[in-house]
Amino acid sequence: MRRAYFIILVLIALLIASPLHADPYHTPLDPSQSGAIVGVVQPAEGLQAVIAIEPTEIKAYQAAVDKETGKFELRGLPPGEYDLFIKLTGKVYEGVTLQADPETGSKPKEREKLLDAVKPLLAEMEDFFNLKHVIRLDGTPEQARVLLMHRRTLPTTDPSGAPIRATIRRFDFVTLIKNGKTWQIDTDRHVLRQEIPYGDADEKCDFTHSAALGAILVGEEVRDMGTLDLAKLLKSTAGEYPSADLKAPH
Secondary structure, three states: OHHHHHHHHHHHHHHHHOHHHHOOOOOOOOOOOOEEEEEEEEOOOOEEEEEEEEOOOOEEEEOEEOOOOOEEEEEEEOOEEEEEEEEEOOEEEEOOOOOOOHHHOOOHHHHHHHHHHHHHHHHHOOOOOOEEEEEEEEEOOOEEEEEEEEEEOOOOEOOOOOEOOEEEEEEEEEEEEEEOOEEEEEEEEEEEEEEEEOOOHHHOOEEEEOHHHOOEEEOOOEEEEEEEEHHHOOOOOOOOOOOEEEEOOO
16 A cells, blocks of 8 residues: 555656646757757847747747857757747747748738638637737638737736736747638647736837748757847848737627
8 A cells, every 4th residue: 555655656746847747838858869959149138038849740849048148059859840939028030930831832912811711710719818919820721820929918816816917928839720611720839928027128029030040950960050140130021921919809
């Protein structure tokens, strides 16, 4: 009896200590894998997080970041292509691949039509968040991929009942498929969750898409991105990707 009780305690301890339990948003880096992405974000002021997104299986890996120097490391990545999502105070820089098949990408007018079709579904997602912002969208009449920001600006309490005096924000990579005449959520990958105190400069967020941050090929060696000068990144053309502000229907 004591032995069984001891085994149960060990299993509970392992569960609590597991990376999955510690970080429900990101896929754990695998020390047995030799692939890596390293680099330096400049300017480093306000740097909060660097995330690598694997757009095929929709996985997200969080980098170790030195917020003073801008250095970041993602060691233990399986071979593949990755896109970077960089969060600084009040800003997002990203190269997220939204085309499931680059050969079937859409044109700006087609993306606008696609956005109109999926707006109701995106607005209804997780109505805990009263506001949604479509950062970018791409796809075809049968499938779509969306980089989405959720925000809760309504009064909120923590599990103890104490008020959370902050905007709760989450960035998601969402894939949608059309089933008959109805759009459905296929995958919702949480990329980054934050609580921003009311009145903080980070409550407002500007977004920059750059292909230079996407399709980073990683093999079994370290991929050194060098210095990523955010001010000099080649940006996508204005209006190339539609965006929209939505409200939950409740």
